[in-house]
Amino acid sequence: MQTPATPQTATSLLTGRRLLVAVVALAMGGFGIGATEFTIMGLLQEGAVDLGVRNEDMGLLITAYALGVVVGAPTLTALGARVPKKTMVLWLMGFFTIANVSSFFAPTYEVMVLTRFLSGLPHGAYFGLAAILAATLVPPTMRGRAIAWIFLGLAAANVVGVPALTWIGQWLGWRSMFVAVGIIGVLTWILIKVNVPFRPSHAEASIRAELSALKSGGVWVAMLTGVVGFGGFFAVYSYISPILTDVTGLPITVVPVVLGLYGLGMVAGNLVGGRLADWSVFGSLYISLGSMAIVMTTFGLVSPIPWLAMVFVFIMGGVGSLLAPGLQSLLMDSAPRAQSLASSLNHSSLNVANALGAALGAEVIRAGLGYQAPAYAGTILALMGLALALFAGWLHRRRTSSPADGTASAGGAAVASAPAARTTSA
Numbered sequence: 001m002q003t004p005a006t007p008q009t010a011t012s013l014l015t016g017r018r019l020l021v022a023v024v025a026l027a028m029g030g031f032g033i034g035a036t037e038f039t040i041m042g043l044l045q046e047g048a049v050d051l052g053v054r055n056e057d058m059g060l061l062i063t064a065y066a067l068g069v070v071v072g073a074p075t076l077t078a079l080g081a082r083v084p085k086k087t088m089v090l091w092l093m094g095f096f097t098i099a100n101v102s103s104f105f106a107p108t109y110e111v112m113v114l115t116r117f118l119s120g121l122p123h124g125a126y127f128g129l130a131a132i133l134a135a136t137l138v139p140p141t142m143r144g145r146a147i148a149w150i151f152l153g154l155a156a157a158n159v160v161g162v163p164a165l166t167w168i169g170q171w172l173g174w175r176s177m178f179v180a181v182g183i184i185g186v187l188t189w190i191l192i193k194v195n196v197p198f199r200p201s202h203a204e205a206s207i208r209a210e211l212s213a214l215k216s217g218g219v220w221v222a223m224l225t226g227v228v229g230f231g232g233f234f235a236v237y238s239y240i241s242p243i244l245t246d247v248t249g250l251p252i253t254v255v256p257v258v259l260g261l262y263g264l265g266m267v268a269g270n271l272v273g274g275r276l277a278d279w280s281v282f283g284s285l286y287i288s289l290g291s292m293a294i295v296m297t298t299f300g301l302v303s304p305i306p307w308l309a310m311v312f313v314f315i316m317g318g319v320g321s322l323l324a325p326g327l328q329s330l331l332m333d334s335a336p337r338a339q340s341l342a343s344s345l346n347h348s349s350l351n352v353a354n355a356l357g358a359a360l361g362a363e364v365i366r367a368g369l370g371y372q373a374p375a376y377a378g379t380i381l382a383l384m385g386l387a388l389a390l391f392a393g394w395l396h397r398r399r400t401s402s403p404a405d406g407t408a409s410a411g412g413a414a415v416a417s418a419p420a421a422r423t424t425s426a
Contacts (some may be wrong), residue, residue: 013138018195022137023149025191026130029093030153032184033123035161036100037065039177040116043166046174051109061116066351068120073344076125081340085133086198090189092122092129097185104178124351127151128344131328136199141278148274148325155270155321158263163256218334219342221392226327226349227356229289229385232378233320234357236296237262240313243371248309258313265317273322277329282393284326289386291319293379300375330392357381 040047044058051058080088099118106112127150134146161184169177236243244250244258276284295315302308328346335342360381361374 019137021191021195022197023134023146025188025195026089026134026150027153027156028184028188028191029089029096029126029130030150031157031161032153032181032188033096033126034154034157035165035184036119036177036181037123038158038162039165039169039181040065043169043174043177046169047112050174051112053109057109060113063355064113064117065120065123066354068117069123069351070348072121073124073128073348074341076122077128077341077344080125080129084198084200085129085136085340086192086196089126089129089133089196090192092126093185093189093192096122096126097182097189100178100185101182104175104182124344124347127154127347128342129340131343132332132340133196133199135332137197144277144279144281144284144325144329145274147277147328148270151270151321151324151328152267155263155266155317158266158317159260160263162263163260166256218392218395219331219345221388221395222327222330222334222342223345223349225285225289225330225385225388225392226323226346227353228381228388229292229323229327230320230350230353231356231360232292232296232381232385233316234354235361235374235378235381236299236316236357237320238354238358239361239365239371239374243303243374244309244313247303247371248306249304250306250309258310261310261314262317265314266321269318269321270324272318273325276322277325281326281329281333282389282396285323285330285389286386286393288319288322288326289382289389291322293382293386295319296375296378296382300372300379303372303375 040061044061047061048054048058076092080091083091096119099115099121103112103115103119106115130150131147134150135143138146165177165180168180169175240259240262241252241255244255245252250258273284273288276287295312299309299312299316302312324346328343331342331346357378360377364373364377365371367373
């Protein structure tokens with residue numbers, strides 16, 4: 001039988017400076033991915049002028065990228081099942097770099113849409129495999145924190161990368177962002193090549209073994225939890241700019257600064273979420289989704305008050321990121337013999353959540369309920385996500401208490417080691 005994770009020994013783990021450098025190398029990939037995913041939202045108008053299309057047509061570039069994530073995460077992960085994870089991560093970062101640079105040379109709108117789709121393909125697979133690779137560098141009791149460290153790259157992109165690349169795009173032309181992301185990709189590739197240790201692939205790894213994750217009911221419940229729960233977050237965040245200008249009354253020039261607060265909240269949420277996931281995977285989900293429902297409701301109520309609105313933008317970034325490490329851990333535990341695919345599916349679910357939340361937010365606004373309404377819609381989705389998480393926890397307790405299978409389950413604990421199993425306690 002295929003073992004769920006690369007065996008860890010004291011000599012195979014990293015500590016101190018070696019661990020820091022390896023984690024930073026992997027997180028740099030998340031920084032580049034976050035930069036290319038979100039910067040384009042702030043340069044849509046410049047891109048529309050360059051390509052000769054309407055602003056709303058440029059939205060298809062965002063959709064194409066998200067579709068690439070949804071398609072690429074399971075496909076590339078399964079195809080690379082036999083490839084050692086470090087090697088696969090290097091291939092993915094190389095593909096990501098080339099695809100982004102190709103956007104710089106795209107001669108037409110149609111070609112640009114294609115290059116954005118290609119740029120999204122490695123997104124989910126990279127995060128999924130990088131998270132597993134990071135988890136092999138530390139003891140099982142630090143797995144949640146290792147996963148959170150990889151997500152810190154995405155958070156840092158929202159704090160530093162997106163504002164910086166938006167400014168560069170406005171100064172040197174919007175296509176320059178693709179070159180900047182390409183440079184980040186090359187630097188990431190070099191850092192991973194030099195600083196991340198090699199881990200051999202399992203002898204029994206195969207496409208068929210990875211696809212077995214799709215047979216796990218626990219995986220589907222975990223994915224649905226992410227789609228619905230994160231959908232509540234995106235219902236609000238998708239319309240944060242008009243909320244801040246039309247409801248809060250802030251000038252549009254202040255919006256990027258407030259979004260920087262959101263990015264700082266993401267950093268804090270990642271760090272806390274990693275420790276929560278190490279304490280209890282299900283406990284972290286219950287806390288984060290419950291907190292999200294409370295924060296969304298409160299934000300809807302206080303959004304007309306500028307200083308409170310800014311405080312809760314920071315808190316929203318925190319509770320959103322609080323959910324990510326626990327959800328990633330749950331997916332890995334739900335398919336212990338196909339962790340790579342299960343892990344990468346997290347980002348497929350996040351992009352479906354993005355589409356779901358944005359669509360729901362648009363509907364309540366079209367219904368004439370105002371820009372505060374998406375916050376209350378987000379509350380409903382967060383509560384639905386909490387209900388799904390509670391259901392997943394019930395399934396886990398039921399399966400792990402079964403006399404026929406007390407050590408592992410489709411929706412349950414990691415079987416790699418006893419400490420890892422404890423972190424999945426409900």
